[in-house]
Amino acid sequence: MVRINSAFIEKLRSYGSFDINACYNCGNCTAICPLSTENNSFPRRMIRAAILGLEERIDSSVDPWLCYYCGECTDTCPRDADPGGLMMALRRYQIRKFSVGKIGDFFYKSFHSFFVWLILTLIGVAGIFYFKGNPDMEEIKPLSLFSLDLLHYAGIIAFVFLLVIVFSQLYIMLKSTNFKSESSNKSGNYFKTFFTVLFREVFFQERFEKCEDKSRYFAHLLLVWGFIGLFIATITIMMMDFFAPHSEGIRIIPKILGLISGLPALYGTLYFMIIRAKKKGSYAKFSHHTDWMFILLVFLAILSGFALDILRWSSLFKVYYFTFAFHILVVFELIVSFPFTKFAHILYRPFALFLVELRNSRK
């Protein structure tokens, strides 16, 4: 039996702007949605659940992750209830809800967490200089500031930490969706589904492309490709450090890859910063502080990365080392906080699509 909980909507209110109680259930949002299908129809189902306060129904739904917020439902809603805004709010709600040990609360409660994060970075930078203090001022040698070992150990610890967090959070999500109990005996093809989702939805963002605004899709695709490139470049360099520490010549390849991947990523971040600042379209009308936090962190990471490439050829040694320390820490923070911030959508969205694909393939 479910209990109606009218206070639940108030709880959701802090995650976004919407006036969902205005809804008169016409179904326009679901029918106008380019992604909604007969088997997976949203957002009205979520709206009903939110109004009635069916918390379990919302926690167990992957629908929020099927939406890319093109804003058509919001623009055409006859009651100005902003269904797209509700779906966005539910994604924020789920990120916080599924976060291990309520770490998400730190980021989602207020914008201050961003400043705490930045101040921590600056303290970290100061700390590095205080303890290490004597970087090579004759020639730019990044590793004279950090010892490679420190970097690698931090990397490995972060990797293990994230691995545990990621799998626990995916498990939390899987458990709350009741996926096991609802699925039939027929087992789907996990590998096939996994790779289908990986190629179609992660690499090519096929669902996103169905949204009306192609420039937003394009910017996001560039951002994704930029990130993939940067990820591969970083991993390659780390691997080289481990397995081929004296291969100076070959290192230029992942470095060039990193440089090339930085450009589309920078374009993507700038694009989203601009449309959010200008409040262009219903998608960017309301920005939660976690949206800004995520975008700004990514922007700072990419910008400081580019600055390093430029400063390398200058004689501003102090600036270079400061930027280097800043860059490393921002990237570290971005990665460590990823399962608890908006960044976590790269986890939940493909996973939700994977579950839906699997469910559909079993039918």
Next chain:
Amino acid sequence: MFHLEYDVLVIGGGIAGQETALNLADMGFKVIMIEKEPSIGGKMILLSKVFPTLDCASCIATPKMSETMRHENIEVLSYSEVTSIERIDKKFKVKILKKPKYVREDLCTGCQECEANCPVNVEDQFNFGLVGRRAVYIPFSTAIPKTAVIDIENCILCGVCERVCPANAIDFTQEPECYTLKVKAVVLATGFNLFPARRKPQYGFGKFPNVMDAMEMDRLLSPTRPYNAVVRPLDGKIPENIAYVLCTGSRDVSVGNPICSQICCMYSIKQAQLLMGALPLADITIYYIDIRAFGKGFEEFYQQAKDMGVQFVKGKVAKIEEIKETGNLIVRYEDMEGSGGVKEAEHDLVVLSVGMLANTGITSIFKYEDLELDEYNYVKQADALLSPAKTNLKGVFAAGTATGPKDIPDSILSAGAASAEVAAYIRSLK
């Protein structure tokens, strides 16, 4: 030709205006009626039948129109507009502009000889573009006054009509005439505008030929219908599967009209029943948000449509797409009461049940005072419960849909209320 002093000025010659004018005239008041179109009748005379009785609309409207025209206490000025109303003591000074018809109404017999010979073809506004008309034309077959009018903007001034007119009624030398007259009271019976379906681009009205609005469908069903058959616009095919999209442009904040039109449920049900008669093999589906069958006999009328086999589907149609090859249309909706989820259905004709918008042209004519409007631009009723016809201006009353969406019975009721209030007001002046 007419006096310069009247008791009452009625602005608008639709059903509410006629009813008010007739009531007052029967009480002995001198009434002048101003109608901007070349014929009185308003929207009702263009309809097929009325709900919920399925009475023929013209059979009710035409006698009323001719009675209005012939009543000794009513003067009708068609093709005229009120340009200003100024309060002087207890009376109003009214300025009227009579547009030239280029046809002498006193001579024209309505023989249509001019129409038969005019070489110009333009869209017929009284048939909502379904058919054409001439540059010189009689508005519609039941027009009153049934005299021709020359649409001078489209006229090529060839002079054929002048030569063929057996009554010598064509007069190209006519000019706009201005009159000033005094009245004791003013009744605003200015009616409403239909929601222009183009403002809802998701429905493709104006882009897809087989998407029509309900007024066009009412024309197709009316006794004076243009094709004498119900056919779809693209290819003249007799439709077999017709969809109705209710609440097009009403109850919709996104087009700026959040209120219910109060008529689109019922007229769609009416048309569905008429179509069942006209096209016994056709399937008819009505897509609705809620069916608001609130009036006397309305619920029974709705049930009757259901019993006749009209399909009712709960779910607002979000968008309509055309299949290029066939001209058929795909409507996309959420099937709420059925199996759920988004559904797409194919229809060969879609009728948009358009809502009502306020007729806002009236506000600027009052000199030195402001007519108060409500938040949806209808005339604000000063006391909607106790004296529904009163506006914020003393001596100015409103009837029919000028004060808000109404169906025909309610419009006539409100006209009755207005005439009683006007009569009481004028008596109180003495």
